[in-house]
Amino acid sequence: MSCWTVCYIHEEVTAADYIAIQADETSDVSVQCQLALVLRYIDRYNVIQERFFEFIPIENANAENIAQALLERMSALIPPKDKTKLIAQAYDGASVMRGATGGVQRKVMDVYENAHYVHCYAHQLNLVMQQATSKIPKVSTFFLELGGFCAFFSRSPKRTSVLDDVVGSRLPRACATRWNFHSRSVNTVYEHRDDLLKCFKTIQDSGNFDAVTVREAGGFVRMLEDGTFCFFLQLFHKIMPHVDMLFQQLQKRNIDPIFIKAAICNFADSIRNIRSSIFTVQEEIPAAKRQRTLGPAEQHRIAIEVCDTIWAQTKERFAFTGHLVSSTLLQGELFSQHAKTFPSAALNATVEAYPMLNKARLKTELSLVYENPEFEKCSGAVPLYQFFMENNLQCTFSETVNLLKILITTPMTSAESERCFSTLKRIKTFLRSTMSQERLNALAMLSMEKKIVKDMPNFNNKVIDRFATQKERRAKFLYK
Incomplete structure (x- = not known):
C-alpha cells in the first residue's frame, strides 16, 4: 500500500524544479x-515539503557504503539529464559525512x-x-554537577x-548532544533552588535513607549554597533561553538561509x-553567597570568556560563505545598500555555485527588486517567494524566482531525518x-506521511480491493 505513497512522492519530485536530500544513520x-x-x-x-522516502539498510x-546507497536512490529519482536538480545535501558533522576528499558529500558531488x-x-x-x-x-565542572541532580533522583x-512531595517538579536529564x-x-x-534545598535537607534529617544517600544529599546542599555554582546558574539562566530559542527555530521545516541568518544575528x-x-548579574547574587571558591573578579573574567567564546564560535561556524553567499542577494535589510552599490561579488559567487542561473538576467531583475520598497518588506526567502507567486510575477522575475527556489529548497538542518x-x-x-525491510519502510x-494517505482519493477502497484479490479467502470480500 505504501507503494502508492512512494509513487506520489516520486511524481512531486519529478515536477519540482530543485530537490535536496537529508540523511542520517542509526541502529x-x-x-x-x-x-x-x-x-x-x-x-x-x-509549499516546502520534507518527505520521508526510505530507510536504507x-x-x-562508512562513506563508500552510504554514498553508494544515496547515489542508487538518486539515480532512480533523477534522470541523468536532470542532474542539476539536486542542489543540496545536509548531514551532521561526522567526518564520514562531511569529509572534503573522501566523505559522503564529496562522493555525491562528484556525480551531482x-x-x-x-x-x-x-x-x-x-x-x-560544547x-x-x-x-x-x-564551567565544565558546573555542568557535570548540574547533571548530578537528575542522576541522584533517577x-x-x-x-x-x-522530590515530588517537596518540589513538585521532576528534573530533566541532561544530554551531551542536545543543549536544549x-x-x-x-x-x-x-x-526551584529553594525547594531543592528543602528537599535535600529533608532527606538528610528524615532518618529514612542510607548513609550514601544522606552523604550525597549533603553534597548537593553545599553545592546549592556555593557562591560559584549560584553565579554560573544565574549566568546560564540568562544565556540558555537564547540557545533554546535558536535551537527551536532550527527545527522548523519552512526555514531558509535568510531566516536563519537573521536568527543567528x-x-x-x-x-x-x-x-x-x-556586572548586573554578579550584583544580583547576595554577598554572603559569593564568598567561596571564586572571587567576584574571577567570576567576572570567566563569564566574559564564556560570552566571548560563544560569540566567536557563532561567528566562525555560522559564516555564510561559499554557496550560501547567495542569501545575501535577497536579504531585505540590505536592499537599500544594494541599490546604491550592487553586490557583484556575491552575484559572481552565486552564479559560480549554480551555473543554471542566467547571470545577466538575474542582475537586471535584482536591480529592479532592490529599487522597489514592496520587496524590501518581505523578511526572508519564503515570504518573498510567496509575494512573487501571489502577484503572478514569476515570469517577470524568472531568474530571481529560480534563486529563491534554490534558497528555500536548501535545507539548513538534518532535523527531519533525525525525527524518523x-x-x-x-x-x-x-x-x-x-x-x-519492505514492511518496515511501508x-x-x-506513519510519517499519513497526510498524503488521507488526501489520496479512494485510498481505503484501493487497499480493500488489493487485499481481497491477493488470494482466495474463506470470507467473501468481492461480490460479482
Whole structure:
C-alpha cells in the first residue's frame, strides 16, 4: 500500500524544479544500521515539503557504503539529464559525512556537481556550546554537577517520592548532544533552588535513607549554597533561553538561509547584551553567597570568556560563505545598500555555485527588486517567494524566482531525518525485530506521511480491493 505513497512522492519530485536530500544513520533494535533518507522540495502548491522516502539498510556505515546507497536512490529519482536538480545535501558533522576528499558529500558531488553540502546548523549550535563550556574547567565542572541532580533522583523511587512531595517538579536529564536539555536543567534548578534545598535537607534529617544517600544529599546542599555554582546558574539562566530559542527555530521545516541568518544575528546580539550586563548579574547574587571558591573578579573574567567564546564560535561556524553567499542577494535589510552599490561579488559567487542561473538576467531583475520598497518588506526567502507567486510575477522575475527556489529548497538542518528515528523505534521493537525491510519502510511511510494517505482519493477502497484479490479467502470480500 505504501507503494502508492512512494509513487506520489516520486511524481512531486519529478515536477519540482530543485530537490535536496537529508540523511542520517542509526541502529535499529536488531543492531542493523539504517540510513534515513528525506527529500526536500517545493511542491506544485508552492509549499516546502520534507518527505520521508526510505530507510536504507547498510552493512557498514562508512562513506563508500552510504554514498553508494544515496547515489542508487538518486539515480532512480533523477534522470541523468536532470542532474542539476539536486542542489543540496545536509548531514551532521561526522567526518564520514562531511569529509572534503573522501566523505559522503564529496562522493555525491562528484556525480551531482550542484549538490552543495550543508553542515546541519542544529549540530553546529551544539558544537558552539560544547566549545564554549569544555574549554573552561570551572564551567565544565558546573555542568557535570548540574547533571548530578537528575542522576541522584533517577536511581531511587524513594528519593523521587520526596522530590515530588517537596518540589513538585521532576528534573530533566541532561544530554551531551542536545543543549536544549541543558537549558531545561538550568531553568529547573534555578527556579526551584529553594525547594531543592528543602528537599535535600529533608532527606538528610528524615532518618529514612542510607548513609550514601544522606552523604550525597549533603553534597548537593553545599553545592546549592556555593557562591560559584549560584553565579554560573544565574549566568546560564540568562544565556540558555537564547540557545533554546535558536535551537527551536532550527527545527522548523519552512526555514531558509535568510531566516536563519537573521536568527543567528539576533542570537549573537543577545549574547553581547548579556556580556555587557555581567556586572548586573554578579550584583544580583547576595554577598554572603559569593564568598567561596571564586572571587567576584574571577567570576567576572570567566563569564566574559564564556560570552566571548560563544560569540566567536557563532561567528566562525555560522559564516555564510561559499554557496550560501547567495542569501545575501535577497536579504531585505540590505536592499537599500544594494541599490546604491550592487553586490557583484556575491552575484559572481552565486552564479559560480549554480551555473543554471542566467547571470545577466538575474542582475537586471535584482536591480529592479532592490529599487522597489514592496520587496524590501518581505523578511526572508519564503515570504518573498510567496509575494512573487501571489502577484503572478514569476515570469517577470524568472531568474530571481529560480534563486529563491534554490534558497528555500536548501535545507539548513538534518532535523527531519533525525525525527524518523523515533518512528523507527516505535515500529521495529524487540517483539518485531525480524520485520522485513519492505514492511518496515511501508509502515514508516504510512506513519510519517499519513497526510498524503488521507488526501489520496479512494485510498481505503484501493487497499480493500488489493487485499481481497491477493488470494482466495474463506470470507467473501468481492461480490460479482
